[in-house]
Amino acid sequence: MLHEFWADSLPTSLLYISILLSRAFHAQLLQDSWVVSIFGGRRGGYFVDLAAHDAIALSNTLALERDYGWRGLCIEANHEHLRGLAFRNCTVVSAVVSNETGRLVTFDDNGDTAFAGVVLPETNIRDVREDEGVAHEEAAGRYREVSTVSIAKILEDMQAPDTIDYLSLDIEGSEHLVLESFPFAHNRPRGSSGGSSEEEETVSGQRAVGDQAATRQARLSVMVISIEHPNLCSRSLLRRHGFHFLTGLQPRLAHSHKDFASLPAQDEIWVHETFADFQRVMSEMGSPEPLSRRNEGVHLREGCHKLARELAHESLSAFLA
Helix, strand or coil: CCEECCCCCCCCCHHHHHHHHCCCCCECCCHHHHHHHHCCCCCCCEEEEECCCCCCCECCCHHHHHHHCCEEEEECCCHHHHHHHCCCCCEEEECCEECCCCCEEEEECCCCCCCCEECCCCCCCCCHHHHCCCCHHHHHHHEEEEECEEHHHHHHHCCCCCEEEEEEECCCCCHHHHHHHCCECCCCCCHHHCCCHHHCECCCCCECCCCHHHHHCCCEEEEEEEEECCCHHHHHHHHHCCEEEEEEECCCHHHHCHHHCCCCCCEEEEEECCCCCHHHHHHHHCCCCCCCCCCCCCCCCHHHHHHHHHHHHHHHHHHHC
C-alpha cells in the first residue's frame, strides 16, 4: 500500500538538528555537489529520491532541499529511516518500488543499513544466509512480504510536476525495473531495427502499457539521473530514452590514494539531451564512458541483451549514414 508517513514524535538531538540547519554536502560520492554544479546553483528545482535512506547521512538531496530551496519526493521502504525523514521538507512516501503495482515480493530490511531492498530471484546478491552467514532467526526477522508500487503510480498520486530535474536512483539492484516502467516523456525512435512506437516493448518482454498508471499519467521529463551500479539493462534503457553518460563517481578514497584510483565507478551521472545547458555541461564536466561494464553478478534477461544489440546497430547505422 502506498502511503505518506508522518512521525508522531521527532528526534530531538541537537546534533541532528544542527546538521539539518548547516550548509554542507552529504552524499556519499558528492552526487549533490555534482547536481548543484550541473544546474549552476539553480534554486527551486524538483527531485525524486529513490530510495532516500537516512534523512542526513549519505543523502543525495538534503543539500538541494535545505540550501537551494528544491522540493521533491523522498521514497523509502525501510521503516528505520522514516522517522528522521519526517524532519525533511520533501514529501515522504513509504513504499517498495518496482516495475508494477500489487506484486508480492520479499523485502530485506537489513536493519538500519543502506542495503535494504527487494530480494531479486534473478540475482544472487541477496542470498544472505549463504553469502553473509546470517543466522536463520536473524534472517527471519529482517525479511517481510510486501506489495510493490510502481514509480508511475507514486508520481501520479503525489502529483509530480511535468519536469523532474534530478532523479536519484539507488535501490540495491532493482534500478533497471524502475527505469523500464518509468513514464519518460522522451523516447528515441527505434530507427531501422524496430517498429512503431505502438509496437515497442519494455526490456522485460511485456508491452509498454504494463502498469495502467503509466498509461493514464502524463509523461514526465527527467533532466539528470544518478544511478548506483548500473548494469547493461539500466544503461541500455537510459540511452533509449535520450540520456548521455556524464561521469562515473568513485569513493572519495580513490581520488586520494593511487592504489584505489583504478576502482570502477560506483555510481554514474547521466544527463538528458534536452537539458537546457546540455552542451556546456557535457563539454566542461563530461568524461569518457568506460568500456568495461560492471554487472554486479546480475543475470541479465534476454530482453536486456536484445535492447543493447538494437542500440549498437542503430549507432553503427548512424555512423555509416
